[in-house]
């Protein structure tokens with residue numbers, strides 16, 4: 001491991017300034033991705049800036065400017081059961097704590113389920129909300145510095161194209177990179193319309209999680225739109241009644257402790273047998289958590305049936321570009337998406353009947 | 355030349371002051387610097403769970419933790435769960451249920467199981483919990499899921515689940531497996 005200096009600043013401004021001043025500096029949160037990459041030689045920072053004293057671990061209800069129950073009638077009624085006020089999750093909040101939080105479990109079940117489907121109990125006790133969003137791809141060639149990889153080094157070819165693509169993208173990839181974003185949590189956050197709070201040298205900004213990650217195009221080296229030194233300080237979940245009727249479904253090679261081949265985060269509102277409202281995001285299929293807007297458009301106003309759900313999945317996959325490779329390729333993901341999405345929406349439909 | 359950084363660690367109840375290179379993992383600090391070889395180095399990449407210890411009471415992977423980042427932390431290893439050779443109930447259950455063969459993964463399994471019991475006592479759900487807002491009950495499926503971060507090359511899994519189930523059952527009978535509480 002290359003030597004690096006270590007700093008543990010006391011506040012966010014100092015952390016941003018320290019990393020901003022050194023092009024080779026990185027933030028350290030739980031370390032579950034960074035430490036792995038330091039050992040593999042994938043990350044070779046000159047300095048490591050520990051966020052241990054910097055990022056908030058709090059999970060708090062967002063003041064929506066109303067009386068707390070969000071209906072604006074001033075009675076503050078049924079605050080404990082309301083789905084109307086949002087939630088702010090500090091970037092330092094641990095994956096296990098977010099998943100176990102009563103308000104997350106009740107109001108945003110897809111988020112709790114996505115977190116619980118990721119990694120292991122030990123890792124979730126270390127991994128943070130900010131670090132989870134910014135974890136890098138699990139493409140095996142990216143992690144192996146003896147194989148060429150464009151994401152690691154723009155001057156090198158991509159080894160995956162002709163290689164092992166079981167965990168690679170069928171949507172949104174480019175000829176330069178077809179690696180998937182591995183986070184389960186991020187898929188749920190995108191479906192739930194979450195936003196990230198970012199602090200940079202010039203102040204704060206807010207952006208939708210759906211716009212945090214970028215597609216590779218001709219520069220796969222940058223996974224996100226964040227500039228060097230920008231710090232994620234929090235994730236905000238908007239108040240959303242439909243979020244309480246959400247679920248996360250992960251399909252993988254082992255029953256536990258494995259990354260997604262395909263995953264689905266969905267929220268569904270059904271009225272009189274018709275889809276009134278729907279949110280869908282897919283994981284394991286694209287370089288970023290994939291908001292399935294085509295499927296959503298196809299579903300709004302459609303009958304809440306398996307046929308509609310299958311047709312919506314196929315609409316989303318219209319531009320899919322699976323890889324046929326000597327090592328098996330990933331065409332199988334097309335059927336997996338249709339099956340996983342249909343199954344998730346069917347279950348959400350049945351819950352609303354019972 | 356790298357500069358070292360002074361840190362303090364309390365390991366299994368004993369305080370240690372040491373200077374560490376910032377690259378030193380908690381696992382290497384425990385094994386190489388403090389001579390505590392109960393956490394094992396299986397993969398060194400977060401994939402096997404052999405290095406599991408409790409930091410400030412929660413199970414974590416010491417191989418993916420920088421020692422400098424844990425200055426002033428309270429670390430408990432499997433060794434510390436057996437002060438003066440008096441085995442922890444989880445370790446006793448591993449013996450009773452033959453929950454190991456070579457024993458390499460066992461210290462990590464035992465620390466992880468202690469963490470699982472504590473998490474369940476605080477009402478934490480898992481990926482196989484059907485009702486996220488309901489009570490936490492450690493049945494075999496729950497235990498297998500919660501212990502999935504600990505691999506065992508000898509495949510003692512069935513007996514590991516039995517061992518943890520026995521202790522979970524005792525805990526449940528004492529009423530410490532509580533309903534849906536937040537942690």
Ligand SMILES: Cc1cc2nc3c(=O)[nH]c(=O)nc-3n(C[C@H](O)[C@H](O)[C@H](O)COP(=O)(O)OP(=O)(O)OC[C@H]3O[C@@H](n4cnc5c(N)ncnc54)[C@H](O)[C@@H]3O)c2cc1C
Nearest residue numbers: 029030031032033034118119128130131132183184232400
């Ligand atoms: C064996 C194994 C299995 C796993 N399985 C899964 C899985 O199934 N599903 C899944 O989703 N994940 C899985 N993971 C990945 C895990 O979820 C991530 O490693 C973890 O979420 C990263 O969080 P961290 O706090 O440890 O980040 P770190 O490793 O500390 O940091 C990751 C990156 O984010 C940057 N960073 C961290 N915090 C901030 C911030 N606040 N602002 C700006 N930059 C920041 C760091 O500089 C670094 O580049 C697995 C990991 C391992 C080792």
Ligand code: SF4
Nearest residue numbers: 139149150158177178
């Ligand atoms: S798919 Fe992307 S990350 Fe994987 S080898 Fe190709 S360029 Fe690298």
Ligand code: FES
Nearest residue numbers: 397398402403417
């Ligand atoms: S040695 Fe830490 S998880 Fe394998």
Ligand code: FES
Nearest residue numbers: 455457506507508
């Ligand atoms: S007992 Fe041998 S690895 Fe588990």
